[in-house]
Amino acid sequence: MKNIKLKFIDAGINDSFQYDIKVFDINDKLLYEGTTYNGEICLMLTVNHCYKVFAKSCNHTICKSIYISSSRNTILLWSEKYKIIKPVTFILTDANYNNLCISKGEIILNEQRI
Numbered sequence: 001m002k003n004i005k006l007k008f009i010d011a012g013i014n015d016s017f018q019y020d021i022k023v024f025d026i027n028d029k030l031l032y033e034g035t036t037y038n039g040e041i042c043l044m045l046t047v048n049h050c051y052k053v054f055a056k057s058c059n060h061t062i063c064k065s066i067y068i069s070s071s072r073n074t075i076l077l078w079s080e081k082y083k084i085i086k087p088v089t090f091i092l093t094d095a096n097y098n099n100l101c102i103s104k105g106e107i108i109l110n111e112q113r114i
Contacts (some may be wrong), residue, residue: 001044001045001046001047002044002045002046002047002068002070002073003042003043003044003074004042004043004044004045004068004072004073004074004075005038005040005041005042005073005074005075006021006023006040006041006042006043006053006066006074006075006077006091007039007040007074007075007076007077008021008036008039008040008055008057008062008077008078009039009076009078017054018035018036018037018038018039018057019035019036019039019055019057019060019062020034020035020055020056021033021034021035021036021041021053021054021055021056022053022055023043023045023051023052023053023054024051024052024053024054025049025050025051025052026049026050026051026052028052031043031045031051037082038081045068046068047068047069047070048068048069048070049068049102050065050066050067050068051065051066051067052064052065052066052070053065053066053077055077062077062078064077072078090092
């Protein structure tokens with residue numbers, strides 16, 4: 001058994017609301033039912049096991065399967081519906097000329113939900 005923090009993130013940022021949560025094992029046995037405090041809850045869970053987590057706030061629902069490994073102490077959970085899309089920009093330069101940007105060397109990547 002290991003103390004694991006489940007942290008619920010609203011809209012992709014750290015301003016979590018209060019969630020009512022249920023945690024089940026892989027046999028659908030209810031292991032925990034309660035409410036988060038400031039979007040976080042600490043539970044004693046068995047390492048190297050899978051669990052199902054259902055969380056509901058006033059207008060968000062999170063349903064995830066999680067795996068508890070020995071190397072992790074915190075698991076972040078968020079609603080896919082409210083994921084924020086942030087563009088990432090790379091500027092390409094020539095390895096031999098540090099201050100010389102490559103013409104039209106800008107690539108903008110957007111994460112998009114399909």
